[in-house]
Amino acid sequence: MxxxxxxxxxxxxxxxxxxxxxxxxxxxxxxxxxxxxxxxxxxxxxxxxxxxxxxxxxxNARDVVTLGEGWTPLVKVSGNLYFKLESLNPTGSFKDRGSTVLVSAIHKEVKRLGGFIAEDSSGNAGASIAAYAARAGLRAKIYVPEGVSGPKLNQIMFYGAEALKVPGARSRVAEEAQKPEGGKVYVGHILHPVFRDGIRSLAYEIVEQLGWEAPERIYLPVSAGTLLLGVLIGFKHLMDSGAIDEMPKIVACQTKQVSPLYHRFKGLPYCPPEKVVTVADALVSTSPPLLEIMHQELKAAGGDAVMVEEDEIFKTFKELAGIGFYVEPSSAVAYAAYQKQLRIGEATSGEKTVVVLTGTGLKTALKPS
Ligand SMILES: [Zn+2]
Incomplete structure (x- = not known):
């Protein structure tokens, strides 16, 4: 095999x-x-x-379920800084890389069993799974937190999936989604190894689009860890295969409220707030099930972790929009972290850097003031 x-x-x-x-x-x-x-x-x-x-x-090539995801633009913003526009994927976020691979790998078997798929998500992954289920002709139930952003919920429902709101902590949403039910196949993107593995293509693309050269630094927002782990596996695969000579420094970017990995990585105690209240609505996993794996892998890869304040997120979201990049506030966390590292001298503008802009601003319910 x-x-x-x-x-x-x-x-x-x-x-x-x-x-x-x-x-x-x-x-x-x-x-x-x-x-x-x-x-x-x-x-x-x-x-x-x-x-x-x-x-x-x-x-199998004949089983591929695609909406044209991936091969997103890598835009040179200035000097050595590039943005990878994952916000331009078919459903508006990087999650489509995981969904296309997961749904392609399992849709025939789920249909053979006469079942449906179930997923829990703060919004983007739910919308993505719902879209690929629709493309494959599969039924989907998407469990979402009560505070899900309105445009994301609309998207899930317009794709024809059943959306179920679950009150309480993010972990409660996962528990509900995992509860056994006749015909249910739980494909939660946080835990499912095929979804996470699908994100690998992002690493290949960055390197290919840079002319087969790895950047020196990559900044990405981290919540449950699918993006971080997928990108780490992809770069490790390129290294082990001799396709690149050096691992980029992969920087996990978190918000002050939701920063379990940052605290674990820096050896600091983490006390999550009772209720997460943030404009970064895609970053809500205060207790991610893959925390230890993320920590080990990030450390082994020589990566780093950064935390940004709540007020920096909205400011950076507006700053990005002000130069033409309309992304969701959660995506602005990575750029805010990059700027913070530049300010404190942990990064330099001379290093070839890629900031992954994970999701589109069209899904935000924020109003300009
Ligand atoms: Zn085991």
Whole structure:
């Protein structure tokens, strides 16, 4: 086999791509690809994330469910600074990379079982899964927090998915979504190894768009960790395959309220607020189930973590819009973190830097003042 799905704790393997946790110990699963990355195997005429289909060996080409995701613009903003416009994916966020791979890998099996898929999300992943379910002709139930942004909820419902609001903490939403029900196949993007693995294409694209050179720094917002872990796996795959010579410094950017990884990484105690009240509505995981894995992987890759204040988020959101980049406030967190590191001298403008702009501003319910 050119890939293997294994438990991250006890190592028990599985061949069931519908599984999201280990059947022995309940811990998260991980996918390892045993096929080296090689530039010669890219489908150069496919301008989507599927140009890298050869490196997703668990998906059959005839089963691909696509809306044209990926191959998003990498825009040079100034000097050595680039923005990767993940906000231009079909449903308006980077999550489409995970959804297209996950739904492609499992839709036939879910249909064979006569089932439907269930997902829990603060909004973007729910909208994305709902869209790919619609494209595949699958039924979907999306569990969302009570405070979900209105435009994201509308999007989920217009795609034809059933949206269920769950009051209380973000973890309660996941519990509800995981409750067994006849025909339900839980595909929560936070835990599902195939969704996370799908994000890998982002690393390949950044390097290919920079002329097969890794940037020195990459800034990305981190909540539950799918983006961070997917990008880390992708760069590690490129390194292990000899496609790049050096790992970029990957910087995990968090908000003051939702910063469990930042605190874990810096060895500081973290006390989450009782209720998260933030304009960064996509960053709400105060207790992410993959925290330890994120910490280990980020440390092993020589990465870093930064935290920004609430008032910096809105300010940076407006600043980005003021230069033409209309992204959601959660995406502005990464650019705010980059500016903070520049100010305190931990980063320099001489380093080739990519800031990932994760989601579109068209989904924000904020009003200009
Ligand atoms: Zn296990």
């Amino acid at each position: 050119s890939y293997e799905v294994k438990c991250t704790v006890c190592g028990k393997p599985t061949t069931n791509l519908l599984s999201y946790k280990c059947i022995s110990c309940g811990n998260p699963l991980d996918i390892k690809i045993r096929k080296a990355f090689s530039r010669g195997e890219i489908h150069r005429k496919d301008y989507s994330a599927w140009r890298y289909i050869r490196f997703f060996p668990y998906v």
